[in-house]
Amino acid sequence: MDDELHARLKAYEGRPAAVAGVGRDPVNAPMIRHWCEATGDRNPAYTGPGAIAPPTMLQAWIMGGLSGHEGRAQAYDELLSLLDEAGCTSVVATDCEQEYLRPLRPGDEVAFDTVIESVSRRKTTKLGTGYFVTTRTDVRVGEALVGTHRFRILKYAPNRREQKAQDRQERPRRPRPVVNRDNAGFWEGVRRHRLLVQRCTACDTLRFPWLPGCNACGSAEWDTVEAGGEGTVFSYVVMHHPSFPAFSPPYAIGLIELAEGVRIISNVVDVPYDKVRIGMPVELEFRAYDDEDGELVLPVFRPRAGEVAA
Template sequence: MDDPEDVYPLLKSYEGRPAGSGRGKDPVNAPMIRHWCEAMGDANPAYAGADPVAPPTMLQVWTMGGLSGPIGRAAAYGELLALLDSAGCTAVVATDCEQEYLRPLRPGHVITFDSVIESVSPRKTTKLGAGHFVTTRTDIRADGEPAGTHRFRIFKYAPAKASAKASANGSANASAEASVKDPGESRAARPRPVVNRDNAGFWDGVAERRLLIQRCDACGALRFPWLPGCGGCGSPEWTAVEASGAGTVFSYVVVHHPPFPAFDPPYAVALIELAEGVRMISNISGVPHDRVRIGMPVELEFVRVDGGQLLPVFRAPASQAAL
């Protein structure tokens, strides 16, 4: 059946109900740490030797059930998914996850966990289709002590149906129609940036037309993108500092395919090295895509796109367009 307006209160009633609980199949152990590090190409000496710690990003691994299926899934979570299926939201895609680390995990730690259905969003319409975002929160313990939190978000949706016209005419005609479309005609909205507790300060700065990067309070290293801790010394203490906005093109690509409704290929996407030494990805404005060059100087500007979203981009000097 279709997803009626009155189904959302029923979906929302599942918030706060258990999604699962259990005990990890194996204690934290050195072989699994080694296999993870080999797969990830991570040679950090902290994860090897006689007294290794587990990479923090393995947090969820210790709760996985493997090929035999999830451990201790609660009935409420299955009921919620079945309800979404009955509302026509039969497809699913994982969208993102967030992790918070409270203590290092070492071989021998016994892992237990409890999961809860944290939130069910109102009906959302995306390029994939219309449906609901479901977020679960898993609190993980090591030998009974809090070790971390894992939030996992999926999108359960009804797949968007291709129009009969597109099916009949084929992609060639669709491309031809796009090429003669009125430039003033509205198009799909740009994807919105994901704002979370780790990067909210950066987007607060953008709203004030300031480009903020992080400086580690312990070792002084600058970093971007925003992270909860220093990749050099590991300190969680940092200060936001404003970048000058000057930079150069360190590398770039010209995107031709696949086309995305919110953009008009070809266009250049560059890795910008800021004067402060950190790098960030940005569109290049002010010059055609085929005039972008490595080493080209660029300056920060802020542009407002559809929906009022303010974004930082980099503009090449007008003199570069004629080169």
Template sequence: MYERLRAYEGQAAANSGVGKDPVNEPMIRHWCEAMGDAGSAYPATAPATMLQVWTMGGLSGNAGRTGVYDELFALLEEAGYTSIVATDSEQEYFRPLRPGDRVTFDATIESVSPRKTTKLGTGYFVTTRMDVRVDGEPVGSHRFRILKYAPAAKRSAQSAAAKERAQRPRPVVNRDNAGFWEGVADGKLLIQRCDACRTPRFPWLPGCGSCGSAHWTAFEASGAGAVFSYVVMHHPPFPAFDPPYAVGLIELAEGVRMISNVVGVPYDKVRIGMPVELEFLRVDAELTLPVFRATGDTGAGASDSDSGSESDSNAAAHGKGR
């Protein structure tokens, strides 16, 4: 099998592909707003990390595709490697892209790994390299790696029991965020406000991102908010975590956003704009986490039992923040 897969190494996945749209200000603006970078120098130039955006073909695809990638995937799927996950990407930038530039690109299947066994399952890593140009001049390259795998068998009852005994991750408490966790222990969601420019901020930081002042005051949030964005976590299934569950970017009434679990509604019923209210979930004798319960008529038939398994990511989100 591996020899058949290796035969695809070096083959072209795209020849002289052409970006569907030139580099343009609306797309740059959308990207910057999504990244929270509205105050930057863009859109005079495109953010370098947008490199792949200008090569995407959308649902209808791009001219220049050779079909080799599809052949490789078909071979893997016939052999039982039916699942896929993106693992990592690497980009190099040679010059900025500017509005009006029209990109062209070539893509090559750079490598196929020997069969590997991971926690997700057994499969093959496939790496594709794309070289991007404007008027024949190299502007960047993009290397993208995926794992095409056969899902591992479900965990045994013994491993499930081990998960039940596992502790959820402890938040990393330091001098910058200790006040936040002290507030949580007292049943309060505390936000910082700059004493100089009055800008609220979260997560907790030693200085103001707007004016640079190191002086601030903490105040208690109302707990009202709405889902600004969200993801549903399926993998990886760490001990003490019970996927799938919804992790939301919650926009609070005070104007800041924080990451937390959305509870009280099935994970597949969470929606952008859904109103939520703060509540505190006692995870164990030592740990309490702030989570957000969906409010109003969600039409999902949720019950209190929905929240118990959906509090997994909050400790990591806050503890590993700034």
């Protein structure tokens, strides 16, 4: 049965998921500026007359917004429907990969095509059993290929434990952070209730999130300093929709500027979402979630005593 289904799924490989898509806006300086401000990236290559766009913005130029893009191909919807019929009704994004061939510059108008690159055999995961579906998007300016974006999802049938939680309308566990060789030290610090910030040992520049090299001088040598925990709300959003398991909207997500000068994204807690304000002084708290299978510890921020807006 599985072989028969997989053969039907494999038939979709190479078929289009989006055809002749066009970016909603040309590459432009305001979006580059907003991106760099949000990420704290001060690389001079992204400003001035000869500026380029940060390579990691590749997907930003082709996003379709809530209404999506014209040109979505029927094959992708058919593939997802086939998986739904097989009981794989849940979906989670697992990872993405990007390749950059040349920098994008303000004024470039991007176009793209997306194909269904691969469908895995049936896999068993902690979430349940299902199939990994990978799409590949080729991004072009004119006839020139400038980058490739691969995006992978898991369409799966929830396992008994997850399904029982859904049936009982129990709150699922929060998503776990993706820990890799570049950020493992940060999460080990969080586990010990320490908020560690990288510091370049060549130029003393602090950086967050953790990166393998300094974005100021390029050095790969670094150590850490422990943040004191005080900061202010630099910006924030209130999540109403879409809703995610383990979270109860509406809730505030803040871009917190720490006293040390770097910024971190986290939840703003212990204050009504409509009382959060830009400039609000906040302080760090390490909060434990999900006591099943070991606690998840996360750094969150609460208003400093006496600072809640009236």
